[in-house]
Amino acid sequence: MEMGLTGQRALVTGSSKGIGKAIALGLAAEGVDVIVNGRHADEVEAVIAAIRQAAPATNPQAAVADLSRAEDREAVIAAHPDIDILVNNMGIFEPMSYWDITPAIWQKFFETNVLAGDALARAYLPGMLNRDQGRVIFIASEEAIMPSGEMAQYSMTKTMNLSLAKSLSKLTRGGQVTVNTVMPGSTLTEGVADMLQTMYADSGLPQSQWESDFMAHHRPLSQIQRLIRPEEIARLVVFVASPQAGAFSGAALRMDGGLVPTIF
Ligand SMILES: NC(=O)c1ccc[n+]([C@@H]2O[C@H](COP(=O)([O-])OP(=O)(O)OC[C@H]3O[C@@H](n4cnc5c(N)ncnc54)[C@H](OP(=O)(O)O)[C@@H]3O)[C@@H](O)[C@H]2O)c1
Incomplete structure (x- = not known):
């Protein structure tokens, strides 16, 4: 299938490793100029080198930043003011007893897993709506709809991702921009x-x-x-990012290997 993504620009948050790295490589393979993000310059540069080797026609760029910090987010937005695709992938997780979750831990997870993606969507959606072209994709988790109880502070933020994406999708009515969420299950x-x-x-x-x-x-x-292999999640995200997937709006797309035992 021709994805029709050549020449588009994407910011994939948290793409120096894991699922985000696979998404960055997957988008680059379709001709997308990817902005690679993480907090460590050496890891970001390693992904950029891998992209240059695999997709030499594209122009990958680095955004070394801690996106849980407002000033870092503002610097990334200033350096890259216009993008076509925002993948809000960056997220932290840590199993812990509910009784150990302090207000500071709730705050950290909310700022990192929710507010960072919200701030980036708030910055980039207006440009997408003006150009009537764009994609915002949140990466949530099966924990969003089936909290395991192993990390309440994480599960809550992933449910919020679904709700926020649905609310943002209401802003795109009648146009070509879409906002959706992909929910991976346990991924290697x-x-x-x-x-x-x-x-x-x-x-x-x-x-x-x-x-x-x-x-x-x-x-x-x-x-x-x-x-699940990160590349499997990446292939779904690349599809959702493409013009081929224009009929998904406010959707929560599960790729969890059947982990969630319900039909919906
Ligand atoms: N792996 C799974 O089984 C699984 C399952 C369901 C959902 N998910 C979701 O998928 C997403 C990616 O998960 P993953 O397992 O691929 O994570 P990961 O392997 O831990 O990678 C996280 C990425 O985010 C970066 N990062 C972390 N904190 C950051 C910050 N404050 N600012 C900028 N970058 C930051 C990391 O780089 P640095 O640490 O160098 O900054 C890394 O590139 C998350 O939203 C997660 O909730 C994962």
Whole structure:
């Protein structure tokens, strides 16, 4: 399928690793000029080098910034005032007991996982609406609609992503701009690979069985019984970002391997 994305400009937040990196590479493979973001310059530059190698016709750029900070966000917006595609991917998560969630932790998760994406959408949507072209895509999680209770401070922010995207989609009525959310299930990012290492290094189980054991015991509802690969999420996001996906508006799209056991 011809995606029709060549020459567009995208900001993918938190794209120095994990799902965001796969989205950045996926968009670049379709000819998109991607702005790569993360807090560490060396990791951002490594992704830019990978894009230059895989998609030499594109013009990737760096946005080294802590997007939970208003001043960093303003600097990124000033350096890149016009984009066609905003992927609000950056997010933090940390399992913890509900009783350990202090007001400061609630605040940190709200600022990082909700307010950062809101501020970027607020900055970039007007230009998209004026040009009658653009995409805003939030990356939420199955935790948005099925909180596990393992990290209430995270789950709440992911539910907010869905609500915010739906509200923003109301601003696009009658035009070509869309706002949607993609909800990944458990995905094999570097962070999840590290978590498996921590969980199983001393277990005596061969490494080849860590993933299947994790799925069987910690994600029993998953129908595919494997971790999703970041590239699989990226392919869905690239499609939603493309003109081919113009009929999705305010949608919450699940790619969770069947983890959420309901029809909707
Ligand atoms: N992995 C999963 O199983 C899974 C499942 C469902 C949903 N999700 C969602 O998918 C998104 C990506 O998750 P992931 O697992 O790919 O995460 P990840 O591997 O931890 O990567 C997060 C990215 O965000 C960057 N980042 C973190 N804090 C930042 C900040 N304040 N400012 C700028 N960049 C920041 C990180 O780079 P630096 O640390 O260098 O800044 C990194 O590039 C998140 O919204 C997450 O909630 C993930």
